Amino acid sequence: MMRTYKIPLTMQKAILTIAFDDGYLDTYKYGVSYLNRFSIKSTFAVPVGLIGASCERRPVLKWTHLRKIKADGHDIASHSFYHSRTTTELEITRSKQMLERKLKTKISSFVYPYISKLPKKCICDAVKHNYDSSRISKNMPVFNKVPIKNPYNVKGFCVMGKYSLPFLAKQVERAIKEKLWLIEVFHLVGKKNTKSVHRDRHYRFFMGVADFKKHVDFILSKKIKIMTQAEIIKRYGIT
Numbered sequence: 001m002m003r004t005y006k007i008p009l010t011m012q013k014a015i016l017t018i019a020f021d022d023g024y025l026d027t028y029k030y031g032v033s034y035l036n037r038f039s040i041k042s043t044f045a046v047p048v049g050l051i052g053a054s055c056e057r058r059p060v061l062k063w064t065h066l067r068k069i070k071a072d073g074h075d076i077a078s079h080s081f082y083h084s085r086t087t088t089e090l091e092i093t094r095s096k097q098m099l100e101r102k103l104k105t106k107i108s109s110f111v112y113p114y115i116s117k118l119p120k121k122c123i124c125d126a127v128k129h130n131y132d133s134s135r136i137s138k139n140m141p142v143f144n145k146v147p148i149k150n151p152y153n154v155k156g157f158c159v160m161g162k163y164s165l166p167f168l169a170k171q172v173e174r175a176i177k178e179k180l181w182l183i184e185v186f187h188l189v190g191k192k193n194t195k196s197v198h199r200d201r202h203y204r205f206f207m208g209v210a211d212f213k214k215h216v217d218f219i220l221s222k223k224i225k226i227m228t229q230a231e232i233i234k235r236y237g238i239t
């Protein structure tokens with residue numbers, strides 16, 4: 001089959017996606033609400049079976065909150081059903097079905113929990129069958145090229161506590177300079193950090209509200225185009 005690009009390769013663009021993974025209640029309260037002030041749309045990836053309960057012992061938002069996020073125009077992505085290390089084909093299908101039924105909207109983005117490399121073929125196939133794109137996550141800066149050649153191998157950069165604001169600013173500047181698509185993935189955005197479930201330390205993927213706001217203000221000052229995963233795939237994916 002001939003593959004045609006929706007836009008010419010010469011029209012590469014710098015784009016930023018702000019993604020929130022795991023659906024934490026604090027992140028909704030402090031992160032999403034701050035973006036709403038500027039009408040910035042994020043990709044909000046939620047483990048569907050944990051809504052109204054908890055993920056790694058941190059409270060996850062409720063369906064009412066998720067409906068509000070959707071109403072505010074954000075891209076709701078499935079982040080599997082139970083956020084386990086081994087996502088099953090059933091979880092991939094069921095999480096989409098439940099989100100679509102409860103939110104009365106099409107869910108086109110999938111975000112793999114934990115993994116930094118694509119899983120075995122049957123899982124990838126189930127994702128391809130149900131979604132228009134999927135993202136994996138890395139704990140170091142990583143960039144995507146636009147147009148997107150493989151919408152099922154989109155890579156996100158997980159923002160960790162160890163990265164300073166100037167370091168994060170540098171990644172945004174690189175995306176602008178080299179016309180790349182940077183996905184910044186935030187987990188817990190809040191006033192207080194929590195314990196890690198996996199080790200006897202603080203959670204590594206925490207960002208304080210003040211720093212989050214400062215970073216968003218920096219992004220706005222750079223005037224980089226901000227789009228959701230779904231919007232980018234729809235506009236710059238291959239047909």
Ligand SMILES: [Zn+2]
Nearest residue numbers: 021022113114
């Ligand atoms: Zn996750």
